[in-house]
Amino acid sequence: MAVKLIVGLGNPGSRYQWTRHNAGFMVLDRLSHQAGIPFVKKGTSCFSGEGFWHGHRLILLKPQTFMNLSGRSVTEVARFYKISCEEIIVVHDDLDIPFGRVRLKKGGGHGGHNGLRSIFSDFGSGDFIRLRIGIGRPVRGDVVDYVLHPFSANEMQDLASVLDGAVDTLESLFSDGLEKTMSLYNNRDYLTL
Numbered sequence: 672m673a674v675k676l677i678v679g680l681g682n683p684g685s686r687y688q689w690t691r692h693n694a695g696f697m698v699l700d701r702l703s704h705q706a707g708i709p710f711v712k713k714g715t716s717c718f719s720g721e722g723f724w725h726g727h728r729l730i731l732l733k734p735q736t737f738m739n740l741s742g743r744s745v746t747e748v749a750r751f752y753k754i755s756c757e758e759i760i761v762v763h764d765d766l767d768i769p770f771g772r773v774r775l776k777k778g779g780g781h782g783g784h785n786g787l788r789s790i791f792s793d794f795g796s797g798d799f800i801r802l803r804i805g806i807g808r809p810v811r812g813d814v815v816d817y818v819l820h821p822f823s824a825n826e827m828q829d830l831a832s833v834l835d836g837a838v839d840t841l842e843s844l845f846s847d848g849l850e851k852t853m854s855l856y857n858n859r860d861y862l863t864l
Contacts, residue, residue: 676730676754677702677841678745680763680786682819683735689827692818694764694804695786696733697830698837703731705838717744725845730754739785742793749794759799760844762837763787764818768805770826771862773837775844775853776801800849804837829862836861 679699680692687693703710708722708731720731730752734744749759763786768774778798781787791797809817822830836859843852 673758674728674730674752674754675845676732676745676749676752676759678732678734678741678759678761678790680738680741680761680784681733682737687819689821690819691764691806691822692738694806695762697834698762698802698804699731699733701834702838702841716747719748725842727845734786739789741786742789742791745790746793756794756796756798760802760841761787761790761799762802762804764806765803766806766808766814766818768803768807770805770807770822771829771833771860772805772857773833773840773859773861774803774805774857775840775849776803777849800844802837802840804833832861 677699679695681687681696682690682692703720706722706724706729708720708724708729710718710720710731710733713719717735718733722729730748732744732748734741736743763784767782777800779801781791781797787797806818808814840852840856843855847855
């Protein structure tokens, strides 16, 4: 049975816990809870969990190396378990998608996202599936400051729905495949549910 590696991107520590840049961690925490796959600290470089969900063997990974070094953990785990790029799903925040939406895609560039840039550099490929969690762009101010700030109070009210939508999207990906899941979920607005 092929192993799927699901990577959530974020920054370690309580300071960053509810920041927009940690949307990937938040989705993996939700998935871990729903799938009953607990995380265990592996050295200093990651939290990981291993188990089965909807007939698939999963490795869940939250790198603890800070965003711009995420590729180290991804590469180590993928090599250890002999996981190909096609079996990797990376969950991350995306400035170009409005808050309240999640979108799947396969391949593409890093779009300036330091976590993706690190994976590209260390793994040598970007041809994996991405589950992009919309955070929107700041109306004004610095992008770095924006992504490293917590979600607003209004956003926090809808965050649980967005995280559940992301997990539902992953579930559909496993049962229905990439193309069908993209057509079913890529235009859903979780602020109106």
